[in-house]
């Protein structure tokens with residue numbers, strides 16, 4: 001990942017990709033106190049466009065606020081830098097990674113007098129989960145790891161340290177032969193995937209867990225709007241794992257995962273065992289929106 005041509009923005013300057021380095025005593029590297037985003041840019045007929053850039057930047061600032069971290073740049077600057085990151089690296093489609101982290105000014109969990117650093121990188125990233133997952137659906141497993149507790153870490157923040165829980169769960173799922181994990185909260189209700197929100201379709205309605213211990217996904221919110229446009233009701237509620245087993249359809253949403261159908265959960269086939277019709281409809285609407293084929297949603301796109 002580090003041996004590539006291109007440039008990365010660090011604290012106000014464009015640095016050669018291979019030189020975008022930090023000291024080993026970087027505080028966030030030791031304790032995980034940092035915030036980041038994951039945003040995608042898609043190729044459209046009118047050029048490359050970043051999907052819901054402002055919403056991602058707003059969430060980055062909310063995450064920082066939750067962690068009491070002061071970002072030393074304003075939102076307009078970071079939006080502009082993200083556009084330039086795509087252009088300068090000559091990317092037609094891209095995954096963008098802004099991150100705010102504490103520097104190497106001091107160690108210890110007091111974490112005071114630390115400088116907040118900001119970086120933005122962009123690279124090409126294809127399908128996130130499995131190559132044919134978008135059409136065929138994926139196989140998932142209930143994780144033995146409980147989703148981060150709301151009072152242990154801050155679930156509304158997209159914070160670096162929160163992802164230790166995600167990595168443990170995903171690695172476990174993969175080592176057991178599945179594509180992704182489904183994490184339950186401390187009370188045993190379905191929370192989310194390791195990096196995705198989850199939706200079920202049952203009796204023509206969409207059902208998704210409330211956001212107690214899941215990230216406020218921007219793709220999740222996009223699906224809410226698309227569902228409304230096709231008169232699909234969305235219910236946010238607590239979901240049990242057996243409710244997932246008997247769903248007619250299920251899918252994950254996320255910037256990286258996009259809209260990925262779930263065809264099997266804990267070795268039980270979901271619905272028709274592939275991509276369900278409502279999932280397919282929403283997926284098509286989603287790809288139309290991100291790839292600029294939906295005039296109605298042009299305000300979601302920021303052209304590079």
Ligand code: PMP
Pocket residue numbers: 038158166192193194195196197214215216217218219220253254255256
């Ligand atoms: N939950 C978690 C834990 C995530 O990491 C992500 C990816 N950011 C999501 C849900 C989906 O969020 P979004 O749709 O904003 O990418």
